[in-house]
Amino acid sequence: MAEYTPMIKQYLTIKADYKDAFLFFRLGDFYEMFFEDAVKASQVLEITLTSREGGIDERIPMCGVPYHAASGYIEQLVNHGYKVAICEQTEDPRQAKGVVKREVVQLITPGTVMEGKALLEKENNFLASISTFPEGVYGFALTDLTTGENRVSLLSGNFEEVIGEIYANGVKEVVVQSDFEDELKKSIVERCNVTISYENNNTINEEFSKLVNHLDDERLVQSFGRLFHYLNKTQKRSLAHLQPVRLYNVNQYMKIDIYSKRNLELTETIRSKGKKGSLLWLLDQTVTAMGGRLLKQWIDRPLLNRDEIDARLNMVQTFIDQYFERLELRDLLKEVYDLERLAGRVAYGNVNARDLLQLKKSLEQLPSIYKIVSELKHPYAEDLSKRMDLCDALTDLLQRSIKESPPLSVKEGDIIKDGFNETLDQYRDASRNGKTWIAALEKQERERTGIKSLKIGYNRIFGYYIEVTRANLNLLPEGLYERKQTLANAERFITPELKEKETLILEAEEKIVQLEYDIFIDIREQVKGYIPRLQTLAKVISELDVLQCFATISEERHYCRPIFSSNKLFLKDGRHPVVEKVMQAQEYVPNDCLLEEGRKLLLITGPNMSGKSTYMRQIALTAILAQIGCFVPASEAVLPIYDQVFTRIGAADDLISGQSTFMVEMLEAKNAIVNATSNSLLLFDEIGRGTSTYDGMALAQAIIEYIHEHISAHTLFSTHYHELTDLEAELPNLVNVHVSAIEENDNVVFLHKIKEGAADKSYGIHVAQLAELPTILINRARDILDKLEQNNSQDYVPNDTTKKQNANVQLSFFEESKISYGNENKSLSNKDRAILDGIKEIDILGLTPLDAINKLYEIQKQLKG
Numbered sequence: 001m002a003e004y005t006p007m008i009k010q011y012l013t014i015k016a017d018y019k020d021a022f023l024f025f026r027l028g029d030f031y032e033m034f035f036e037d038a039v040k041a042s043q044v045l046e047i048t049l050t051s052r053e054g055g056i057d058e059r060i061p062m063c064g065v066p067y068h069a070a071s072g073y074i075e076q077l078v079n080h081g082y083k084v085a086i087c088e089q090t091e092d093p094r095q096a097k098g099v100v101k102r103e104v105v106q107l108i109t110p111g112t113v114m115e116g117k118a119l120l121e122k123e124n125n126f127l128a129s130i131s132t133f134p135e136g137v138y139g140f141a142l143t144d145l146t147t148g149e150n151r152v153s154l155l156s157g158n159f160e161e162v163i164g165e166i167y168a169n170g171v172k173e174v175v176v177q178s179d180f181e182d183e184l185k186k187s188i189v190e191r192c193n194v195t196i197s198y199e200n201n202n203t204i205n206e207e208f209s210k211l212v213n214h215l216d217d218e219r220l221v222q223s224f225g226r227l228f229h230y231l232n233k234t235q236k237r238s239l240a241h242l243q244p245v246r247l248y249n250v251n252q253y254m255k256i257d258i259y260s261k262r263n264l265e266l267t268e269t270i271r272s273k274g275k276k277g278s279l280l281w282l283l284d285q286t287v288t289a290m291g292g293r294l295l296k297q298w299i300d301r302p303l304l305n306r307d308e309i310d311a312r313l314n315m316v317q318t319f320i321d322q323y324f325e326r327l328e329l330r331d332l333l334k335e336v337y338d339l340e341r342l343a344g345r346v347a348y349g350n351v352n353a354r355d356l357l358q359l360k361k362s363l364e365q366l367p368s369i370y371k372i373v374s375e376l377k378h379p380y381a382e383d384l385s386k387r388m389d390l391c392d393a394l395t396d397l398l399q400r401s402i403k404e405s406p407p408l409s410v411k412e413g414d415i416i417k418d419g420f421n422e423t424l425d426q427y428r429d430a431s432r433n434g435k436t437w438i439a440a441l442e443k444q445e446r447e448r449t450g451i452k453s454l455k456i457g458y459n460r461i462f463g464y465y466i467e468v469t470r471a472n473l474n475l476l477p478e479g480l481y482e483r484k485q486t487l488a489n490a491e492r493f494i495t496p497e498l499k500e501k502e503t504l505i506l507e508a509e510e511k512i513v514q515l516e517y518d519i520f521i522d523i524r525e526q527v528k529g530y531i532p533r534l535q536t537l538a539k540v541i542s543e544l545d546v547l548q549c550f551a552t553i554s555e556e557r558h559y560c561r562p563i564f565s566s567n568k569l570f571l572k573d574g575r576h577p578v579v580e581k582v583m584q585a586q587e588y589v590p591n592d593c594l595l596e597e598g599r600k601l602l603l604i605t606g607p608n609m610s611g612k613s614t615y616m617r618q619i620a621l622t623a624i625l626a627q628i629g630c631f632v633p634a635s636e637a638v639l640p641i642y643d644q645v646f647t648r649i650g651a652a653d654d655l656i657s658g659q660s661t662f663m664v665e666m667l668e669a670k671n672a673i674v675n676a677t678s679n680s681l682l683l684f685d686e687i688g689r690g691t692s693t694y695d696g697m698a699l700a701q702a703i704i705e706y707i708h709e710h711i712s713a714h715t716l717f718s719t720h721y722h723e724l725t726d727l728e729a730e731l732p733n734l735v736n737v738h739v740s741a742i743e744e745n746d747n748v749v750f751l752h753k754i755k756e757g758a759a760d761k762s763y764g765i766h767v768a769q770l771a772e773l774p775t776i777l778i779n780r781a782r783d784i785l786d787k788l789e790q791n792n793s794q795d796y797v798p799n800d801t802t803k804k805q806n807a808n809v810q811l812s813f814f815e816e817s818k819i820s821y822g823n824e825n826k827s828l829s830n831k832d833r834a835i836l837d838g839i840k841e842i843d844i845l846g847l848t849p850l851d852a853i854n855k856l857y858e859i860q861k862q863l864k865g
């Protein structure tokens with residue numbers, strides 16, 4: 001029976017261990033793929049599918065990419081969420097007996113890429129692991145292989161929190177144990193669009209114990225263990241740049257659930273999912289990649305500790321006051337290269353001389369940066385300057401060793417400066433002397449022969465030669481030169497002397513290239529020793545960068561410093577930071593806001609498109625800005641420190657998870673209501689829109705009452721149900737406000753100004769008019785509205801007749817709602833009437849006590865239903 005060739009057998013054995021990856025199988029100058037891998041890769045990468053003999057009857061599908069161009073293809077596959085196993089030849093093919101040995105040397109996955117365009121400068125590339133522990137506790141570990149940052153946390157109870165962390169950190173890949181619950185896996189993949197990988201080993205070993213020995217909870221160690229073993233297994237190389245694992249606790253930060261983060265567009269917009277238009281985009285005046293990444297982390301985690309917030313705000317104030325120092329610092333920071341990622345690449349062994357040159361340039365900025373920061377005379381600045389390790393010796397080493405414009409490759413020489421290494425200098429002298437001798441020889445030979453065009457050249461095959469044109473050949477003395485090569489109109493010669501020098505020069509050059517490479521590797525190893533120090537430095541630099549960024553934006557956009565109070569919010573002339581910026585020429589209308597005892601819940605009414613959502617969002621964004629330590633868009637700002645922010649804004653369908661708008665609305669509402677405390681900030685925009693009027697209004701009212709009675713949190717609630725404004729009379733902490741509009745000749749003009757009291761009407765038809773719906777339609781709508789208002793009813797209005805009102809039988813919703821507030825209205829709905837009739841007919845004397853209770857229960861049920 002036909003069987004596969006030994007090489008294909010080898011391929012299949014290796015592939016069996018990497019079923020979920022594309023196996024890049026090294027064959028000479030190509031990486032080849034076979035079987036299904038080949039078919040799929042040829043489609044994804046748009047490369048030609050071919051086939052080859054493999055020992056059996058049918059040919060085997062095959063496609064390949066050249067070894068030197070592989071990185072681009074690998075990147076494409078990984079960006080699509082696939083994994084790529086790189087399988088190299090691990091012995092010299094010339095010495096191999098039988099099939100050349102091959103091994104997978106690295107598995108590249110979305111969470112472990114080390115280079116390429118997928119790595120955005122100002123974004124982390126996180127790989128996470130989830131571990132499950134008893135009592136519903138999840139262990140959540142994070143690593144960014146490019147920077148070496150590691151974090152771990154225990155999340156309790158709710159898987160939503162895990163999803164929130166995956167989303168907030170932009171995780172690319174999640175590692176779980178192989179028997180991890182399918183439901184949860186599905187939820188991660190569908191909602192967060194990440195790759196799932198498996199690792200069952202989570203036991204501590206010597207290699208990573210030093211990263212976790214400060215953690216006292218075994219669960220934390222195991223959570224990180226899962227990640228570490230996965231990295232070790234896939235990367236198969238030094239992970240010397242991994243930093244000690246930092247424990248974090250989500251309770252130390254303001255909680256903003258995944259819905260609210262999306263709704264508030266903190267780091268990406270709802271529509272385009274891009275950074276542009278988000279709060280991050282507005283704030284980002286950082287000048288280093290490290291600062292950009294930290295800014296994103298700070299936005300994701302506003303602080304709760306007042307001292308920490310004030311420390312940041314004080315620094316921002318200092319940087320605003322010390323304008324010139326800040327400008328100088330900004331300029332210096334611009335020259336600082338991504339030290340964190342550089343440290344990662346040093347550990348991986350893939351830095352070149354140009355990287356080291358940039359490291360040198362970065363380090364050279366440090367003394368000036370240190371000087372500025374240490375002279376700021378501020379406790380936080382003092383702390384930063386103390387943490388700044390200038391790494392003088394490393395700067396000095398790089399200054400002495402690396403040439404100014406080295407080539408990309410580290411194997412061609414021309415990297416190391418003269419004077420750095422004595423042996424290298426000697427070889428260089430030999431080579432230079434040889435070349436000087438050759439130049440002198442050329443001159444001497446020209447004079448001797450009288451041939452002006454005689455020249456000495458060099459090529460790889462013949463080495464050095466003397467070239468004489470055909471026309472001048474007769475001038476050459478006999479016997480001295482040995483003919484080596486004949487060209488169309490010239491002859492090339494050599495002499496024994498020339499060959500002797502040539503040997504010297506070539507030997508020296510070969511030695512130079514080898515020695516330069518050795519020296520470079522030695523320097524790189526020395527840099528490796530500095531990795532932890534460079535990482536600490538990177539942290540200081542990134543903090544400085546974010547703080548100067550806050551100062552820059554606060555000054556540029558005229559923000560004010562927030563003051564914290566225990567339970568009052570007062571914003572004078574507050575603005576929406578992003579809308580204000582994008583409006584440019586148009587004037588943004590600033591608005592005040594007051595929330596305090598006696599007015600904790602603002603019920604906001606006003607026309608569509610008048611600015612209700614914008615107003616609510618601006619208050620939430622202001623609170624977030626204040627708690628990340630930035631100044632805020634207002635002329636005066638007093639705020640409490642909120643523990644959580646919840647929003648239920650807009651009608652953005654969660655398309656990925658396939659949930660309907662109304663379901664999302666209710667899930668978001670639930671999340672807020674279940675988790676909010678009296679220290680939270682709640683935003684509800686047009687709750688109940690996604691269902692029928694009665695339903696929606698009933699829910700809206702019930703939610704308001706619930707929040708008012710049971711949560712008592714600062715709440716902004718916008719609604720188009722005008723009926724709800726009557727609640728002001730009932731609920732002591734609820735106050736009506738509205739966005740004003742004026743009417744001019746049947747046109748509405750939105751003033752975007754928030755005023756006390758309820759809006760008098762909803763202007764929906766005017767908006768329809770603005771949208772240029774047909775005039776006939778608009779007129780008809782006005783007509784219907786008039787009738788409805790006359791009838792005080794929400795009944796169907798027939799096209800031609802006006803329906804008679806029958807107040808006794810048909811009660812308007814408006815009046816029904818009055819009943820529930822105890823108004824003196826005697827009219828009854830059909831339902832109420834039916835219930836009353838039912839009560840009248842009860843034969844009380846014929847009832848047992850149990851029957852009576854049952855009857856009462858039934859009546860109550862009818863009334864509630």
Ligand code: ADP
Nearest residue numbers: 587588589607608609610611612613614615752
């Ligand atoms: P609503 O929630 O009332 O339907 P939005 O908050 O969505 O209205 O605002 C509609 C538009 O009005 C916004 O896109 C913005 O351009 C503009 N707008 C909102 N608030 C202001 C303001 N304070 N000043 C100027 N323009 C504003």
